[in-house]
Amino acid sequence: MRFMLMVKGTGYSEAGIKPGLEDTAALEAYRHSLLRAGVLVAAEELQPSSRGIRISHLADLEHASPALIERGPFPLEQGLVAGYTLIEVETEDEAVDWALQMPVPKSWNGFELELRRLEDNSGIVKDPKQLAMQADLADQLHMLKKG
Template sequence: MRFMLILKATGYSEAGVKPGPAHSEAMAAYRKSLAEAGALLAAEELQPSSAGIRIQYFPGEEQPVFEAGPFVTGQGLLAGYTLIEVNSEEEAVNWALRMPVPQGFGTFGIEVRKLEEQADYARNPINRALVADLEDQLELLKTYLKETKI
């Protein structure tokens, strides 16, 4: 099962203030332990919302509305994410609890969210190979039917 550990933005992260080398080293060690456990799929920090653009669609409006950042911190802004693959929600929560918390930078929040399972089907190389094989067989059948004019 894949889970996203979503790091909530703070006033500090929105201002581009980094916690410092001790926290960076702790995060590097955390990510290394995730990788060594075979759980790490991706991990990225996001730029502050001042570098972002929000696109909103309103009912009854034909065109979307564009809004340039920065956005208000209390609107569920994200500062980064870590994508992991583990066996259970409990394991995902345990990894989230091991994430280093920057000290002196306000409230730190992590949201743990499970990804939809349909994506797992497409990611499985065996399934992709089966689909490719079926597509090849379908093309061969179409060619045969054209040639025999059935």
């Protein structure tokens, strides 16, 4: 199962203040251990929300209204994401263990981490071709049952 470990934004990340050298080295070491354990799928840091763009589509079925485009910064209280680490593990406990090991940047004055499990599709993408083949399979199975 895959989990996304989301590092929530802080006043520091929003101000674009990078963790110090010591913190960066700790993070590097952490990623190496994820890599060695074969659980690391991806890890990225995001730029502050001041570089972000929000698009909202208002639910107005009567009138086709254009999408609303908003530029950052966005309020910190909204739980902004400052970075993520995607891991693939066997159990939820394992994911929590890894999350607990993530080094806390000393220069950041504390931070919050959120774990979210990704939908499992076991590498099988729901593309239209796939769906068409599944329909064929249903037809064939039906014939097998009744035949």
